[in-house]
Amino acid sequence: MAENEFGLIRKFAGLTPRAGRLKAGIGDDAAVITSGRKGFYELFTCDALVEGVHFTAGDKLSEVGYKSVAVSVSDIAAMGGLPAEAVVAVGVPGRISATGAINIYKGMLKAAKMFGLNLAGGDTVKSKELFISVAMTGFVEKGRLALRKGAKAGDAIMVTGRLGGSLENGKHLSFRPRLLEARYLTKRFAIHSMIDISDGLAGDLRRICEMSGCGAVIYRDKVPVSKTLKKYGEEKSFCRAMTDGEDFELLFTVPPGAAESVAKGMEKKFNLEAAEIGRITKDKNILLEKDEKTAALNMDGYRHF
Secondary structure, three states: OOOOHHHHHHHHHHHOOOOOOEEEOEOEOOEEEEOOOOOEEEEEEEEEEEEOOOEOOOOOHHHHHHHHHHHHHHHHHHOOOEEEEEEEEEEEOOOOOHHHHHHHHHHHHHHHHHHOOEEEEEEEEEOOOOEEEEEEEEEEEHHHOOOOOOOOOOOEEEEEOOEOOHHHHOHHHHOOOOHHHHHHHHHHOOOOEEEEOOOOHHHHHHHHHHHHOOEEEEEHHHOOEOHHHHHHOHHHHHHHHHHOOOOOOEEEEEOHHHHHHHHHHHHHHHOOOEEEEEEEEOOOOEEEEEOOEEEEOOOOOOOOO
């Protein structure tokens, strides 16, 4: 395919009218829908996991099942919301036994119980390779909704946790979506924009900047690198922290004076690092700053095509 993933999504968005109850559609972590419940929006998201892309045939099936639900919970978290119900479609190849299929479902149930949502139904079909598609609803108070759009010039850019190496340390299968952390942030602070880091920091930062019509400067020495990557040396570990996918940490922007309070609050409440890694700018360039010198950030995140 000549068109890349995000270019194709932009074309889909251009072809899709917004009507009825839809407040925000293609281009965010979840769709935002006007609710009959006063003071709330409904949220709706879906994610597909495919063998050979999001997991391997040798991965533990219960962990694959857990991940299939957790990635959609992470989308809901990035909107500031809470999950409600999910329906699941699973394509099962002949090599997987009934016990294996049940283990997938047990992993889903573990995630559902952990994050307070209901598995409401779905579909099971025969497939050459294992795939799982999850559609999930959620809800969020109107005053706590976080979108990718909304970053303002001067905002501090922040991330939770440490980045990169998720495939090597197993985080891509065992991560815990930052659901409670996002709820805390949207209650205590003015979150101007937010996204979960699924396709790499560099790529997902571009999503925020594109939706917000702004640019950014990233502080080279402030990006928190996973300990898993330290063995690769400073330059390669930094590149991996910027481009590796499936960290499922939060990337968000806040007013510049709030960054220190955010960091202290996250450390105290969750024992979690929240690092200020850059700032939002008026122009649309994305730059990397090191030793008081800036250059274009020539990196991107994971793309399916």
